[in-house]
């Protein structure tokens with residue numbers, strides 16, 4: 385397991401729409417870095433979008449992958465508190481620690497934020513669809529034995545949901561609505577339950593997802609194919625509406641539903657951002673005095689998420705659709721790109 389330098393196998397985005405297994409030099413580490421032998425790396429929706437260049441943030445040649453876990457293979461000279469062989473995961477984003485936002489602890493808003501496996505402008509950080517990845521020590525977290533590498537690879541998604549629930553003003557006993565029961569929605573349901581919501585109502589047009597939503601803690605579910613979700617939620621809450629809602633899709637119709645389903649004075653947290661712009665029911669928000677809050681990525685929630693996952697309080701196993709060798713990466717990317725139904729998280733093992 386100790387690292388002996390040299391070459392490694394990686395899944396390289398050689399050009400748009402073309403992933404290839406290659407041998408390439410293993411990353412070099414600086415004094416503050418940790419070299420991680422990657423044992424599991426999840427395919428993120430943003431990696432799938434990165435495949436065709438439509439997002440503009442992944443410029444080949446590039447090794448993608450930022451949802452990973454593994455073992456410490458080597459530590460930089462200045463890293464004294466991690467040993468070779470320790471099981472770790474790491475944050476997907478690197479914040480600078482010096483800007484206005486970092487000083488306020490809002491590291492997800494960092495002016496100089498870099499995402500692993502993304503290449504914005506002159507920067508380039510190869511990601512974790514490879515045997516080895518180099519990450520700065522401050523974003524590395526130890527894993528308890530009770531968390532598998534595969535489970536740990538879902539921590540980014542868990543942290544997005546936990547952050548969104550944390551941005552939502554929940555009081556014990558509240559009723560929440562979660563619009564969209566994809567990966568983030570299913571995690572938001574669990575996070576809201578742990579934040580104190582007595583009832584969580586899941587809304588999704590896919591019955592399989594609604595079944596999962598129930599298994600993972602939704603007390604009620606509603607399929608918008610059967611009518612107006614906001615009307616249904618008002619009916620379930622004595623005509624008043626939910627106290628809070630988290631929107632996990634990011635399109636006009638679900639955003640409208642999220643805003644319409646909360647009570648007067650309620651709060652809506654927006655996480656989904658599929659569409660750059662949506663129609664906004666301005667008068668409903670103003671006259672019903674709603675709070676609408678965006679929530680982006682996560683900000684220091686990783687230790688809490690590790691704790692919640694290790695205790696089984698945030699369950700990710702039902703969200704893992706497949707675990708496959710890294711060499712099968714191109715085929716799995718193709719299936720995800722074609723939006724094959726029923727696929728959630730696919731994890732590759734280098």
Ligand SMILES: [Zn+2]
Nearest residue numbers: 428430451540
């Ligand atoms: Zn991701």
Ligand SMILES: [Zn+2]
Nearest residue numbers: 480483486494
């Ligand atoms: Zn910063």
